[in-house]
Amino acid sequence: MLFEVCEQEFRVMEAALGKINSSTELPAERLKEALTVIRKSLHFLSDHVLAHPLGSEEEQIKYGKVLLPKFYALYIYHQEWYAILSALPVTTNKKIRAFWLDELRVVSRFPSRYSLHHAYYKTAGTYLDKLLFVPGADTNSTLVPEIPEYDLILPTSCSYLFAKFRAYEMLSASIMEAMGNTPPMVHAPAAARKRTREMRWTGESINLVEVGFGLYDTKQLNDGNASLVEIFEWMEEVLHVRIGRPARRFEELETRKTTSPTSYLDKMRHEINMRIDRKLNYDPDAFQLKRRANRVPPAK
Template sequence: MIIEPAKARLVQLDEDLELFDEMGIPAGQKLNGKLNSIRQAIADLKTLLNQHPFSSTDEEIQFFKYVKPQFIARQLFALDIFTIETGKPVDTAEVIKNYFEQELKYTVKFHDQNKFMHQYYLFDGAELDALLFVRNVQPPSSLIPDAQSFDPEFSTAGDYVFARFIANEWVQEFLTDRLYSPEETERLSNMTKKKVTLKWTGDAINLAEMAYGIWLTGQINQGNAGIAEIVRCLEVTFQVSIGRPFRRWQSISSRKRVSQVKYIDQMKAAILKRLDDEYA
């Protein structure tokens, strides 16, 4: 099985990338260090694939749908952030804010241009996995109009676009953090405290489940609100610290499959019980 050693290599890569973030080195030097680490990790991933051939089509799909895109997404994200930071104008706060808002629109535009695939990604579709995540299979051009040309033995039609979606989520989170400065967050928080007395007293991870449910079902701004925006709104509204959405998602996805959304399941059970009691 290649999945477990590949995930272990991803954990090691994240530790390497965090070290570069902690170093007080120039942006260009940091980017080069990160890219070298990512390239080495991808090379190691190829080696693992040679050492552990897929035992089934299901394993191949899992690798190219969930594992490899995580490595490529880190590469795309590092390049995106470097480009955004080095392109940031030296100007007024308003001009810089407009710049970040424009960058945010680029990620939304990519999702609009790949609307079907983005919905497939968000809702974790499975019907087309054999076309998108099995090697040497060519899906209809209507699914992926701008398919990338990569090593056919280490790529599928859909793994790159899934990596792009993952990277875009991180870019959206990064840009949202820049658009909503700590000072602005504190101001909104103080305003909220004056108007309401609601405070979240449950576990913060439960609110994170709700945030992802709201985001993945597109309930706010016609589905255009980012997960970081939703999390920040809930934090201000309920006077609670949820933390970084990506870290919370890792905690949720690492749970056992039967209980990955414990709080949402608990809410559903409570509502159904209330309805059953009323009908009775």
């Protein structure tokens, strides 16, 4: 129930933020309206948890580790991004590029201050979940981070820290986009470094819908804690494609009449089985004879 409530509220918040970005031109006004929207969603979630207390440690951990930080990350991101844009120099291209590189260094350096917790965040660890995300579990442990600016709307200081990790990943991506995808300096995180060749999804987006639901239903990501919305957002970001809302796209799968609802996954399974069959039936001697027979003789 909590997951569904959070996912629905996140969609509402995203829609409101989208309207602000498209209709409000002044950065300061856009920031003010965005923070109001996000704070409203945060208070909605807090009120919901007060009215419907979390019944188990598992729910408390999921709320403090995944669900709430996802909202609060946007709260941090909008404030930091406005501060960066406000400091952007109006000068030569060389100085502007130097500015973006400096900001990228600052954003990329932050996780090193909490290297243990950042490694735990990146690897989706679970063995410290009770200590870090259940309120009052062990406030005297040296593993619990001390964060002066910790917002009490979050259940633990590590909930805030995970939100900030997420926000700074978003900032890195925005800075890279502002730089026109210029290869960053070595201080940038590995995730931000430009790949040799960018990958884009050029097939039909409905095929990714099957993949997304398959990943979600078989719990392949983040120990099964990744939501459908997160999975779809991840595929959209990595593969540069617009997929759309999970529920609406799933209806398209359900209403297929001429093909199977999982026709793409069926085709993938078929092709992989064919590859296995070809490998099992591979005869190297016969292949070499065929290769020699088809070889074009050199010109005289």
